[in-house]
Amino acid sequence: MLEVEGLVAGYAGTPILRDISLRLDRGETVGLLGANNAGKTTLINSLSGIVTPMAGRIIFDGRDVTRATPMQRVEMGIIQVPEGRLVFPEMSVRENLLLGGFCDRARPLRPRQMEKVLALFPRLKERLSQPAGTLSGGEQQMLAIGRGLMAEARVLMLDEPSLGLSPLFVQYIFGIVDQLHKDGLTMLLVEQNLNLTLRHAQRCYVLERGHIAVEGAAEVVKNDPRTRQAYLGL
Amino acid sequence: MIKDDFFKTLASPWLWGIVLLGAMLPMVLSSYYTHILTIALVYVALASAWNIVGGMSGQISLAHSLFIGTGAMLSAALLVKLGINMWAGLVIAAATAGLLGAIIAWIDFRFQLGHLSFVLITLAFAEMASIVVEGWDFLGGASGLLLPQDTGNFLDFQFGGGRGAFWVMLGLATIIVLVNVAILNSPLGYYLRTIRDNEKAAQAIGVNVLRQKTTAMVISAVLTSIVGTAYVRYLTFADPYLLASPVITIEIVLFATVGGLGRAYGPALGALLLVPLGEVLRGKLGGAVPGLHYFIYGIVVIVVILATPSGLLPLFERLFWRRSRMLPKI
Amino acid sequence: MSELWQALAQGVFIGSTYGLLALGMGLVYGVSGVVNFAHGDFISLAMFMCLALFSAFSLDPYVSVLITIPVMTAIGALVYRFLLRPMVGYKFLMVVQLTLGLSLVLQNGILMIFGGQPARTPSIVESKLIILGDVVLRLAHVIACAVAFAMAIGLYVMLRSTDFGRSIRAVHQNAHAAALMGIDVGRVQVMTFALGIGILAVAAALLLPGTPIQPTQGLQYTVITLLVVVLGGMTNFVGIMLGGLVIGISEAMGTVYVSDTLGRLVPYAIFVLIMLFRPQGLTWRAS
């Protein structure tokens, strides 16, 4: 469904990612692992179109989207739930969700999607008119995911969903991930938390300083010694 | 404490060569062009003095007309109204300006003003100061003050106008640019940049923000006031609408920014290019269509900014890379 | 006592137009971080457009506004697209200087076309008075005040409950996240700048009756607008209208009750005091 070939990307002319190739099949949950500064966020931003690739191709649903703008990608259904949630703090939960369904494709479906999201996260329903900035970290993460779902995501990319959450909330969020997987959503899980990701993803890629060090089924990655190496930076 | 780079600059034949060459210009130029260069040097000095706060520590002060006005109007009033020698007036005015600067720095720190609040509060101070000056008889009111003729008596702070004034301004401008170089090569410069880039982080690593900001503001205010006194002596007419109006600060900030903010030679470069451009445009076109020269000047400013959005100095460095290495890069 | 009411009325009317002038600037600042020093000159531009329309077609400013709104909006969009957008990412102050250059161009362009003498644009309401006992109100003022508040409310509602409004607020609160929602940040910035300039067309028509205009007036409008915007807390429309009222009323009170030229100090002094003790502006919620 989403394919990346030979991607090179970075900031201000300095490449951070070198020759990345990866693939997401329909309905799959794929983990993207790596230590800090391995280039995970740069990669996910390249997929969202925030960072323009210097070389390589990104193919979505058989279409080359390498040069597509962030807006066009959202329109196609490539949705990012950014690291640190980045909810709009001065807007209510409802408004945040409405903005999630801002793109032309999702806009007519907003009432229906809203119902779905609120069914998935009953907590949000109670807080609908509360400013997002007053929510707890876990609730904000729910909102961020809910906001991503509002766009009728076809690929949902979650950037560090466990970051800064209590273990209980982490459990909850990954429970949601499993449920979404069951519903057939294609997902890219970008995580630092190795074991957690390996438990919830079918396949994984391990990034190490800008290139893919290990790839394969979760079990394979788990047992590959290079995975630990990539993490420890050895 | 000051880094070797500063002394290298001091010993640089380039620096003194340019200054000496500049000093010889009035010998070959007519009195009109000498005058234009004198004005340009006034703005070099003012923009460089402003740069110490506006460029280095990132406090965009629009209150500098307060310091210029203090240096100019106060020393002029002391001379005209009380007969106080202008050298003494210069010192009194500079001390007053330094005190005003310290107060403004303290207010900024005490009330933790944001960027834009600081800009606007200093603008409000400047507006109030100009209203007070225009309404206060001692400072000449709206009519201003006429100084006695400049007969070249050095003891009375007179330099004989023309070339004399040019050399005084050249000296002042050189000193202030060198003060910029010195600060950038000293712990103060380092602290100021740290504060500019992240005040909280600076505080966290133990920088005394109040002291560093105050030091910068006081140095800037004192230097600005001295230039104000020298400028009014040259003009002979202390005009409140010029010397105590926020408009002059806006011009200074324009030169400093277009030249290259926070750099030692940037503001000087901006003033040296833009002031003569404005003067010559006005001289050539002022009699033609009213406003045409300003119109073109405005377009030039826009084009320059769009062409080199980080300032003229970086552009010049790119163009004359070899030569700029002779002058220590700051 | 009637003087107090009269002064208060004057302050409210002037203040509400200040607020109206400032709404556009607050909007633009919130979305693209631009402090536009040519703001006042855009007001001038709109006013002189009304004058030109009167000279050519005898149009009343209240009618001309139908033409000046789209024209000013288009000018705003072009200015943002071709002058300000290339500056995104460079120093804040450099952008300010660019708008100063623009101010020189606008002011002197107007001077070249219209000359420097004060000019009047007649309007049907310019000589209409409403007399309430000792207090005399100008119809033009009353209309201006009403429209100013109506527009402030309209903008508020637009920001709250339309998708366009929400996208503006999203860009203001987090441009990166807004892009991830599929919002075209650049387009939102162009449109808000255009809207901010378009509002000035309305303000210009409201201010015109009974006000002689000159090309040089721009900077004074800019300074007042800046004070009001900062006082209002930059992006909060309620705060901005309030800021306008504070400046307008203190200006009127200062002139009426403080003798000599010192009366002019009052609005600035009040501004400084408020800013020192409420640095985030007049809005009550701390940021």
Next chain:
Amino acid sequence: MSITRRTFGIGTTSLVLGTVAAPWVRRASAEAAAIKIGVINSMSGGLSAYAQEGQPALEYMIKKINDGGGIKSKGGAKIQLIQADDTSQPARTATEARRLITEEKVQLLTGTILSAQMLALTPVLDELKVPTLSIWAGGAHSNYMFSLGYPYDRGYAQTMHDFIVSLRDNKFPIKTAVMSYSNYEAGQQVNSFLVPKLKASGIEIIGEAPLDTRAQDQTSAMIRIRSLKPDIVTGLVTPRDGILLHQARFNLNYHGSIFVGGTGGYSDLSLWKDLGPEVGKAVLTRNLFAMTGFSAGAKIDSMQKVVTELRDVAKLDRIGQGAIQYAQAARVLQRVLEASSSLESDALLDAFKKFDMPFGDPDLYVAKPKGLQFADDRLLKDGSAMMVQWLPDQGQEVVFPKEFAQAAPRART
């Protein structure tokens, strides 16, 4: 986008160079024998209204002089005007004067040159010694400066004072006054002379309502005046502040005091246009007397003639104080050049000092019962002006001084 940044840059650069070069090209063809007069005006900036009104009248008059054979005592030399713009900033007046004198080699200087500009010019003129005729200044400080403006003291202040006293003698009840003047240098200066004069004549000053020259509305100042309810409101008011002041008076529907002021802000014919006929009629024709140097209604033939000529022949659309002063300046410069023994600075200076244009001279356009001469302070010896009252048909009637008066002052219509 077809216009790149580079081509835009080149385009504007060549525009700049082209326009910079234009005056040079033009100069090459100028006549050799011409007498050069530098004209420093505030063509842009806050004071641009004055010069923009007057400059066309000056140009018209100089062209007329040139067409009439130039300066006859100098072999029919033509006068060439070389213009400069000081952008309403005195420091730049000095810069432009230096340029005109040293680069353009002008023999005389003239222009609006208000008092602050005169002060700024002082060191330049003391150094370069070129006689200068200001058209509007109320003070002159260098030996080389002369002015056609009303002196602050014996011009503005004395005229307004004398008129106010004469009103009182005419049974107008006048005991109290509020000083309302444009708050800039001339306004403040006139006020400082007028206040003691009024006090000496037994009029109590009960308050001040200075007009902020940058304000867009003077209603607040008028509220202050209304609350003080003085018998008289007086002071020097610029044209723009005048418009705002009268508009404010209309806004408050206030007719309780008598307004006596000048010059442009009370007497310019353009006030009707600036206020609109309805407002103009309501405030100008009621309880208002204006100081002016000329009036279409005054019984002076030469003045009537020049007004008609500027209107019908020169086709000026705005004939106020400015136009007449500039036209007068052209005639003064012509006479000085004719009378001067040479074009050297000392000779010209001498001609200025001996200048005399008696009352009744066909070239005397301003109302001076004793004619035009310069006193030792190089300001007009007879600095007096007239007071007029407005008629509903937008005409004026002179009411003071007696020499020119057409009607008695009346309070209301």
